[in-house]
Amino acid sequence: TYIAPNTTFPVMEYGIFLGERTPAKTVLSFLDPIDWQKGVFKEPSFLVLNVKKSGEDKSPLITADLKNNEVYEVKNIKAIVVVYDNMDNVIATSETLVDKVLAKDQASLSFTWNTPFSAPVGRIDVFPRALPRDIK
Numbered sequence: 001t002y003i004a005p006n007t008t009f010p011v012m013e014y015g016i017f018l019g020e021r022t023p024a025k026t027v028l029s030f031l032d033p034i035d036w037q038k039g040v041f042k043e044p045s046f047l048v049l050n051v052k053k054s055g056e057d058k059s060p061l062i063t064a065d066l067k068n069n070e071v072y073e074v075k076n077i078k079a080i081v082v083v084y085d086n087m088d089n090v091i092a093t094s095e096t097l098v099d100k101v102l103a104k105d106q107a108s109l110s111f112t113w114n115t116p117f118s119a120p121v122g123r124i125d126v127f128p129r130a131l132p133r134d135i136k
Helices: none
Strands: 046-054 061-068 074-084 090-101 106-112 123-129
Touching (some): 046 123, 061 090, 061 123, 074 106
Antiparallel strands (some): 061 106
16 A cells, blocks of 8 residues: 555455454554655545445445546545444445546445444445555
C-alpha cells in the first residue's frame, strides 16, 4: 500500500489463522527498513454517496455510489468498507475493486458477507483508494 501524509485508511490482510481465538486488537509493525519516497503527490478525489445496508441478520449487503471528482479517468480503485457497532468496534470489513471510473462519473460499489453481523450496525465508513498522481 502507500501512505499519504495526514490520512486514515484501513489495511486489509487475509489468511491470518487464529484457531479458536478471537482477536482483541491488531498492531501493524514494520519489521524491515522502509524505503520512504518523498514527493509531491495527489490522491484522486472521490465522494462516497448513498451508503445503504440491508440483510444484516442474514446475508449483509452494503451498497454505495462512488463519484470520481477528477477531470481524468481513475483506474484500479480499491474500495474498503469498515462496519462498526454502536460502541465503535469493528464488526466487519470487505473490499471490492473497480476497474475504472471516468472523469466526473460514478460507479456502484457492493460489499457482501455470507453470515450475519455479530452486532447491530452503528456506523459505516467506505475508503476508496487509487494510486496517487505525481504532480511535480
